[in-house]
Amino acid sequence: MKAAVVGCGNISRFHFNSIITNPLAELTAICDVNGGLAESRAKQYGLEKYYTSIDELLKKENIDVLHVLTPPKYHSEVAVKALNKGIHVLVEKPMATNVKEADDMIKAAEANNVKLCVNHNMLFDPTFLKTRDIVNSFEFGDLLHADAYFAFDTRRVIGNRGLEGTWFRELKGHFLQDLLPHPACMLLEFMRDFEKSFIIRKELGGNDKLKQEVRVLLDSKKTTGSITLSLSTHPDIFTLNLYGTKMVLKIDLSNMSIVRQKPYNIPKAIARGVDNLSQSFQIMGNTIKMTCGIVLKRTSASGGMGNLINAFYTSLDKDWPVPVSGEDAKKIVELSEKIWK
Amino acid sequence: MKVLVTGAAGFLGSRLVEVLVDKKYQVKALVRQQSNKTLLEKLPIEIFTGDLADKESLNGIMEGVDTVIHAGATTFGTFEEQKRGTIDGTRYMLDLAIEAGVKKFIYISSLVVYDMNSIPKNSLINESFELERHPEMAGPYAYTKTKSEQIVQEYIKNTDMPITIVRPGLIYGARRNMFFPHLGFSALGGRIILKIGCEKKLLPMTYIYNTCEVIIRLLHHDKGNGRIYNIIDPKTITYSQYLKYYLRAVGLKSIVIPIPFSMLKLAGFVFEQLNKLPKLRGKFGLTRYRLNTKFKKVRYDGSLVLKELKWYPELSMDESLERAFHVDK
Incomplete structure (x- = not known):
């Protein structure tokens, strides 16, 4: 399948690497409004020419798949153009800046009988995949509550390159709106029938929206969920705590660690010690595994992005449902619209 | 919509008929003369008596039928009888359905059709995996x-x-022996159980009501035309957990002896060597090929059909197991 990439920002290198290593895909064209950037990427990946206009690319190139990596406010416009030409689209998260844009994309994909997939890469993160397997096991029982705490240290992430020219400044929810899909997509994986949400938003000072705190409570038929988005919690953590009827899971996504807590049929006084020891051993085991993985280059920082992109191409090849559908991603756009009205 | 269900006296077929009636479908059920019809006779359905192995007996079966769920197969008798009922029977049903212009034909296959001997250990098997390349070596049912x-x-x-x-996994539910052959060997009336291979192997379980729900939803799923789907519940259980649950649920206090798969091989x-002796030629079914088919440690992916149908089982696995063993009739 001939693939093109529009938007050559930071995230694009993961897409390029996945395309060139996937036997089903062939990198055919590159586009960015910043001609210099497009040119350097084209050189890097051995393409003779590049485009600075998506219209021109769509007119001149005969492609099967388009990766839309532009700032979110252009996602819908660009994606709909491609979908209407019968091109499958993989779009970065956040899928869209409002529900209408998301709907436009979903409708265009349906009308043209092509596939639309959203890059919620956390769903394919190896630690999350393992977590999902445990939650889907008899041993775990049923999920009662899922809690996600996502705190980003802006000093570390944004600090170096400053805020100028970063597209998330234009989002109503600023940096957090870009962060929301990560915890939300994982929780919705466990709460497919989620119905209601309750939101608390706090501005803790400053005009740059970098002191924003968001709490979301989610309600579905059998499970509840809570999401925290924070830019003031230090250090930055990405944790997931899952409470089941037979087990509790404590997951640290950035440290790639999963700790299980199970009930013990022994006196409480002894159980306390045993449980602590068990948790320590699990953390130690996870640390050794992660270190070996990184040293042996089996574990990479991009998490599930490569897995998701490969799954997307397989779904095109076999005509299977895409790994993350437009409808699923739209639920998060709705939530986002509700948080940042 | 009138649905013809073959194998309607069988474990899956009889429950399918019940659920279809419950959902207000008109049902025609194919059963053999000698089948037990007690359950079916109580339902408001049309019973057609015939035999899949006998084409003549199927004359007129498609009259008034819109869709077919072909769940019938012959799993007893000689190899020749099984071939006639299962293989020839399937061909007869397909020909008759085409002749009658049936709008949908759902064929109930099985997970045994995967080429287990070439599939590496620990694979996650999805619908694109290859079919058994040597069915003649895999035993009569797989063949x-x-x-x-x-x-x-x-x-x-x-x-x-x-x-x-559709390729359903291990279907569990009332009215059947839930000690599946894949669990190992039971001796002395279940007092001794030989547990084969890895304890952590995941069983491809599906609760009968979930299986029926998926099949019935597929009747209306045009995207599914020409396609193949595994049917396996999303919640997984390991071999050892299920065996423990089973023994407790049926009240057996068995001695469980774990046998490593390598030893069984x-x-x-x-x-196999004994089979080569002229006097014993092919007498033993316990070959390494067939053991692989049954006991190899693999996982099956059942997510495709659930994703396409956008349907997920409502009951938890604990509830389904409880119902299967203690509540369902």
Whole structure:
């Protein structure tokens, strides 16, 4: 399948690497409004020419798949153009800046009988995949509550390159709106029938929206969920705590660690010690595994992005449902619209 | 919509008929003369008596039928009888359905059709994996089910009838012995159980009501025409957990002896050598090939059909197991 990439920002290198290593895909064209950037990427990946206009690319190139990596406010416009030409689209998260844009994309994909997939890469993160397997096991029982705490240290992430020219400044929810899909997509994986949400938003000072705190409570038929988005919690953590009827899971996504807590049929006084020891051993085991993985280059920082992109191409090849559908991603756009009205 | 269900006296077929009636479908049920019809006779359905192995007996079966769920197979008797009922029977049903212009034909296949001997250990098997390449070595059930599915696949390619193939996993529910052959060998009336291979192997379980729900939803799923789906519940259980649950649920206090798979394969090797002796030619079924088919540690992916149908089981696994063992009739 001939693939093109529009938007050559930071995230694009993961897409390029996945395309060139996937036997089903062939990198055919590159586009960015910043001609210099497009040119350097084209050189890097051995393409003779590049485009600075998506219209021109769509007119001149005969492609099967388009990766839309532009700032979110252009996602819908660009994606709909491609979908209407019968091109499958993989779009970065956040899928869209409002529900209408998301709907436009979903409708265009349906009308043209092509596939639309959203890059919620956390769903394919190896630690999350393992977590999902445990939650889907008899041993775990049923999920009662899922809690996600996502705190980003802006000093570390944004600090170096400053805020100028970063597209998330234009989002109503600023940096957090870009962060929301990560915890939300994982929780919705466990709460497919989620119905209601309750939101608390706090501005803790400053005009740059970098002191924003968001709490979301989610309600579905059998499970509840809570999401925290924070830019003031230090250090930055990405944790997931899952409470089941037979087990509790404590997951640290950035440290790639999963700790299980199970009930013990022994006196409480002894159980306390045993449980602590068990948790320590699990953390130690996870640390050794992660270190070996990184040293042996089996574990990479991009998490599930490569897995998701490969799954997307397989779904095109076999005509299977895409790994993350437009409808699923739209639920998060709705939530986002509700948080940042 | 009138649905013809073959194998209607069987474990899956009889429950399918019940659920279809419950959902207000008109049902025609194919049963053999000697089948037990007690349950079916209580339902408001049309019973058609015939035998899949006997084409003549099927005359007129498609009258008034819109869709077919072909769940019938012959799993008893001699190898020849099984071939007639399962393989020839499938061909008869397909031909009759085409002749009658049936709008949907759902064929109930099985997970035994995968080429387990070439699939590496620990694989996650999805619908794109290859069919058994040597059905003649895989035992009568795997042979007849693989051959039948090959025929159905040919009809998908060469005819216009909308056909969907489903491969259900281990279907659990009331009215059947839930000590599946994949669990190992039971001796002395269950007092001793030989547990084969890895304890952590995941069983491809599906609760009968979930299986029925998926099949019935597929009747209306046009995207499924010409496609194949595994049917396996999303919640997983390991071999050892299920065996423990089973023994407690049926009140057995068995002695469970774990046998490493490698040791069983060694036994398979010995039987293979014995099979080569002129007097014993092919007498033992316990070959390494067949052991792989049954006990290899693999996982099955059942997510495709659930994703396409956007349907997920409502009951938890604990509830379904409880119902299967203690509540359902």
